[in-house]
Amino acid sequence: MLQSLFASDFIENFPLFAIILCLLCAVISFVLSGSGARRLTYVLVSVGMGLNCSVLLHNLITGERFTYMMGHFPAPWGNEIAAGLLEPAFALLFGVVILCSVAAGKSRILLDVRADKQNFYYILVDLAQVAMFALCYTNDIFTGYVFIEICTLASCGLLMIREGGKPLVAATRYMIFNLIGSGMFLIGITLLYGVTGHLLFPQLQETAAAAWSSGMYHGVMVVSIGLTVSGLAIKSGLFPFHFWMPDTYGTATPSSSGILSGVISKGYIFLLIKIIYRVYGLDLFMETGIQNILFLFGIAGMIIGSVSAIRARTITKMTAFSSAAQIGYIFMGIGMGTREAMIAVFFHICAHAITKPVLFLAGGALIDASDGKRDFNALRGAAHRNPQAGFAFLCGSLSMIGFPIFTGFISKLYFALSAFAFPHKSMLVLLALAVSTILNVIYFMYVSVILYSGKTDPARRVGFRQQRTFTVAVFVLVLVNVAIGLHSQPLTSLFEAGLDLFLG
Amino acid sequence: MKKTFWQKLSAWHKGEFDFTLKTTDHVDPPIIHEYTGKEHTIQALSRKERAFSGALYNVLCVLFCLILIGVLLGAVVSLPPHGNAENPAVNEVMDRYVEEGMQETGAVNTVAGMILDYRAFDTLGESFVLFTAVCAVTILMKNTKRTAPDGTPLPMVVAPGIVDYSKDNIVKTVSRFLIPFIFVFGVYVLLNGHLSPGGGFSGGAILGSALILFSMVYGEDRAAAIFSERLIKTVVLVSLSFYAIAKSYSFFTGANHLHSIISQGIPGRILSAGLILPLNVAVGFVVCCTMYSFYMYFRRGRIQ
Amino acid sequence: MLTSFEDLWIHVAENYIVIVSIILFGIGFTMLLFSRNLLKKVVGLNIMDTGVYLLLVSMGYIDGRHAPIIADGITDAANYINPIPSGLVLTGIVVSVSVTAIMLSLIVRLYEKYHSLNLDEIYELRNKEENA
Numbered sequence: 001m002l003q004s005l006f007a008s009d010f011i012e013n014f015p016l017f018a019i020i021l022c023l024l025c026a027v028i029s030f031v032l033s034g035s036g037a038r039r040l041t042y043v044l045v046s047v048g049m050g051l052n053c054s055v056l057l058h059n060l061i062t063g064e065r066f067t068y069m070m071g072h073f074p075a076p077w078g079n080e081i082a083a084g085l086l087e088p089a090f091a092l093l094f095g096v097v098i099l100c101s102v103a104a105g106k107s108r109i110l111l112d113v114r115a116d117k118q119n120f121y122y123i124l125v126d127l128a129q130v131a132m133f134a135l136c137y138t139n140d141i142f143t144g145y146v147f148i149e150i151c152t153l154a155s156c157g158l159l160m161i162r163e164g165g166k167p168l169v170a171a172t173r174y175m176i177f178n179l180i181g182s183g184m185f186l187i188g189i190t191l192l193y194g195v196t197g198h199l200l201f202p203q204l205q206e207t208a209a210a211a212w213s214s215g216m217y218h219g220v221m222v223v224s225i226g227l228t229v230s231g232l233a234i235k236s237g238l239f240p241f242h243f244w245m246p247d248t249y250g251t252a253t254p255s256s257s258g259i260l261s262g263v264i265s266k267g268y269i270f271l272l273i274k275i276i277y278r279v280y281g282l283d284l285f286m287e288t289g290i291q292n293i294l295f296l297f298g299i300a301g302m303i304i305g306s307v308s309a310i311r312a313r314t315i316t317k318m319t320a321f322s323s324a325a326q327i328g329y330i331f332m333g334i335g336m337g338t339r340e341a342m343i344a345v346f347f348h349i350c351a352h353a354i355t356k357p358v359l360f361l362a363g364g365a366l367i368d369a370s371d372g373k374r375d376f377n378a379l380r381g382a383a384h385r386n387p388q389a390g391f392a393f394l395c396g397s398l399s400m401i402g403f404p405i406f407t408g409f410i411s412k413l414y415f416a417l418s419a420f421a422f423p424h425k426s427m428l429v430l431l432a433l434a435v436s437t438i439l440n441v442i443y444f445m446y447v448s449v450i451l452y453s454g455k456t457d458p459a460r461r462v463g464f465r466q467q468r469t470f471t472v473a474v475f476v477l478v479l480v481n482v483a484i485g486l487h488s489q490p491l492t493s494l495f496e497a498g499l500d501l502f503l504g
Numbered sequence: 505m506k507k508t509f510w511q512k513l514s515a516w517h518k519g520e521f522d523f524t525l526k527t528t529d530h531v532d533p534p535i536i537h538e539y540t541g542k543e544h545t546i547q548a549l550s551r552k553e554r555a556f557s558g559a560l561y562n563v564l565c566v567l568f569c570l571i572l573i574g575v576l577l578g579a580v581v582s583l584p585p586h587g588n589a590e591n592p593a594v595n596e597v598m599d600r601y602v603e604e605g606m607q608e609t610g611a612v613n614t615v616a617g618m619i620l621d622y623r624a625f626d627t628l629g630e631s632f633v634l635f636t637a638v639c640a641v642t643i644l645m646k647n648t649k650r651t652a653p654d655g656t657p658l659p660m661v662v663a664p665g666i667v668d669y670s671k672d673n674i675v676k677t678v679s680r681f682l683i684p685f686i687f688v689f690g691v692y693v694l695l696n697g698h699l700s701p702g703g704g705f706s707g708g709a710i711l712g713s714a715l716i717l718f719s720m721v722y723g724e725d726r727a728a729a730i731f732s733e734r735l736i737k738t739v740v741l742v743s744l745s746f747y748a749i750a751k752s753y754s755f756f757t758g759a760n761h762l763h764s765i766i767s768q769g770i771p772g773r774i775l776s777a778g779l780i781l782p783l784n785v786a787v788g789f790v791v792c793c794t795m796y797s798f799y800m801y802f803r804r805g806r807i808q
Numbered sequence: 809m810l811t812s813f814e815d816l817w818i819h820v821a822e823n824y825i826v827i828v829s830i831i832l833f834g835i836g837f838t839m840l841l842f843s844r845n846l847l848k849k850v851v852g853l854n855i856m857d858t859g860v861y862l863l864l865v866s867m868g869y870i871d872g873r874h875a876p877i878i879a880d881g882i883t884d885a886a887n888y889i890n891p892i893p894s895g896l897v898l899t900g901i902v903v904s905v906s907v908t909a910i911m912l913s914l915i916v917r918l919y920e921k922y923h924s925l926n927l928d929e930i931y932e933l934r935n936k937e938e939n940a
Binding site for chain 3: 142146149152153156157160165166168169171172175176179180182183186187190191193194199
């Protein structure tokens with residue numbers, strides 16, 4: 001009964017419904033009050049998650065990819081969206097993370113954002129959500145560009161909506177780096193259009209392969225692939241361009257930091273993986289040699305991000321630099337390009353997306369419990385003052401380090417396993433993993449010990465009652481983290497099946 | 505007294521000692537804040553270091569840009585020749601847009617047919633880019649306290665050196681004749697988007713410029729009295745909702761192979777091309793309101 | 809394929825629009841990265857975008873053909889240029905308008921706060937504010 005319900009073709013409309021609902025929600029929030037906009041966002045993001053979940057179940061039952069015509073015209077003429085298994089899975093993941101981040105940071109949003117601009121925060125959250133759905137589902141490279149821009153502008157808005165000078169400086173920096181990335185991405189797809197004449201992924205893949213094998217356009221294509229990939233890499237904060245991260249994630253309101261680091265950068269990475277697999281094709285991409293550059297920069301990012309995190313003197317900066325290191329892991333996996341490495345990449349995207357918001361949100365709560373001071377001396381004993389946040393931070397740290405029972409462990413395990421199957425450079429990968437893990441342990445354990453060290457006045461203790469939504473939302477993410485860490489097999493087979501569908 | 509490692513560690517755990525905080529003997533000379541007059545003794549980098557990192561940044565920047573330009577120029581050499589009808593970009597996609605476009609979309613202007621019917625999802629995204637920008641600019645500029653460096657609030661006045669056009673008789677007289685024409689031209693471009701060059705974005709920009717000229721010449725107060733914030737919000741809300749709902753109807757019917765009630769009409773007539781005309785009008789209103797509110801926010805920080 | 813220097817020269821002369829657009833992109837990109845003045849960065853951003861749009865429309869252009877607006881009932885595709893890049897540029901322009909508006913409003917706010925347009929100075933003032 002239920003199976004036949006989810007097998008119906010009507011479910012193929014659901015990605016469109018999710019996108020349009022969030023767009024309408026954003027527009028309607030324009031005239032609502034702050035709390036009205038918040039409630040609308042909660043409801044519609046939940047509905048969007050339900051829709052994505054149905055699409056996922058539908059595709060699991062049918063076991064096929066479907067493409068959905070956006071309008072009356074078929075593939076090379078009209079826009080299209082497509083969904084296999086990975087697309088709804090990641091859309092669902094991003095939805096969950098956005099909802100939990102916003103819910104957990106609610107009280108901070110009320111403090112950080114001016115009362116008459118509260119509804120704009122939720123508009124931007126809705127728009128970021130739309131952009132994430134569209135980046136997951138798009139089957140058209142130019143649609144990808146448009147929604148990348150929505151994503152950039154919305155995340156800039158989420159960043160600077162906090163009052164004060166620092167968020168403005170951070171937003172300016174963030175915008176400049178993102179604009180460089182957008183410009184490179186746009187000129188990359190322009191060059192690709194010049195040699196292929198198509199914009200939709202399936203046709204693009206055919207013509208790109210034909211153009212490559214004709215041998216006439218090697219130069220243009222290598223440059224175009226390089227620019228597209230590096231544009232997205234800059235936007236997601238790969239190593240030499242990670243300087244905006246501490247500023248950005250360190251100054252925004254914790255919900256925004258969580259959304260930006262956990263979801264937005266992963267959206268770009270997911271689009272990048274889609275483009276590599278569905279536009280260039282893995283073989284063509286490997287022939288260009290760009291994957292080696294990504295691999296090296298990924299490893300450099302893993303080490304340098306962690307070293308910067310050790311040197312950081314505030315908890316938010318440290319968490320932000322740790323993001324740079326985790327992005328390095330993901331790009332190292334993309335650079336390896338083997339099937340096992342891609343599974344590890346998907347796990348790591350998952351792990352980072354559900355862990356980093358916990359760290360930012362719990363970090364924000366711990367800072368609040370320490371009179372708003374961010375440096376480590378002031379944070380001494382903060383976990384006694386706010387036990388829920390302290391425990392969440394500890395769980396997040398353990399997951400980032402790769403402690404068993406957490407998702408971070410699974411992704412690192414898969415990275416190590418894929419290294420053995422990776423010829424020539426397996427020692428390099430293993431060494432990088434080892435060094436980076438040790439560095440992770442150093443800074444995360446340093447902070448955790450500080451949080452639990454020293455004594456504190458029981459009067460300053462923040463109880464469960466004062467932060468009910470925060471605790472529930474953060475612990476939902478922690479529980480998801482542990483659940484995936486304990487039962488990774490279903491997700492592994494989902495990712496494997498999804499990757500098979502991806503390759504066609 | 506030299507402590508052992510364990511003593512240090514336990515001291516650190518108790519919070520009496522922090523080995524990560526460096527103690528430095530060298531202190532930079534105090535620097536007086538240019539605007540607040542306060543003294544600052546802590547500096548992130550010494551001047552020498554800053555000069556070095558600045559120079560390093562510049563050198564790396566120039567190198568990076570030169571390499572990028574060189575690589576791009578190298579790539580362009582193998583690009584298909586410009587203006588050639590045999591290029592890969594001239595393919596069946598373009599043929600259908602041009603040859604069947606008039607029947608399938610009802611638009612004589614192929615570009616309008618393409619962006620509002622064939623590839624309408626992109627354009628839907630594009631109008632939401634504008635909406636995002638409006639939200640972001642509103643957040644930044646709306647009713648922000650403009651303060652002098654010492655913290656005293658600044659009155660919202662026209663800064664010296666900026667010409668106040670409302671006092672200029674020539675500008676006033678010319679604008680009185682010009683504004684209706686700009687307005688009519690904007691409406692023409694808007695309504696003829698499916699027949700001739702133009703459409704929602706260009707028409708909306710022209711309408712917006714008429715509004716901006718009006719508020720420049722007749723004063724923002726008179727403009728604000730006519731185009732209130734409420735009106736602008738309503739127009740944006742209605743237009744964008746209409747856009748999203750109408751387009752999702754067309755996506756839905758198209759994808760499920762349902763019959764759409766929207767007819768294409770006779771190409772070439774003003775009331776033709778199905779949804780393209782109303783969508784152009786909706787986009788035009790959004791763009792017009794966007795441009796006008798950008799101007800007002802930059803000029804005085806509020807629309808009212 | 810280009811075999812000799814002469815071929816290359818002819819190719820460059822025929823494709824000067826593409827070369828110009830790449831150079832414009834380069835100028836804008838360098839300004840966006842290199843200039844420390846925020847307003848100049850925005851100008852650079854717009855030059856960069858213009859370069860990309862010029863490249864994009866030049867890819868749709870076909871010698872001797874007309875704008876893609878059906879005239880006199882001629883619907884033969886051999887009569888018109890490629891409409892796709894024109895539509896894409898339209899989208900791109902809207903994006904760049906939005907980005908410019910946001911950047912300018914950020915600059916206005918930064919100037920009100922720090923009374924400087926120089927990014928280095930702003931960083932410095934910001935750091936001092938943080939440490940004070």
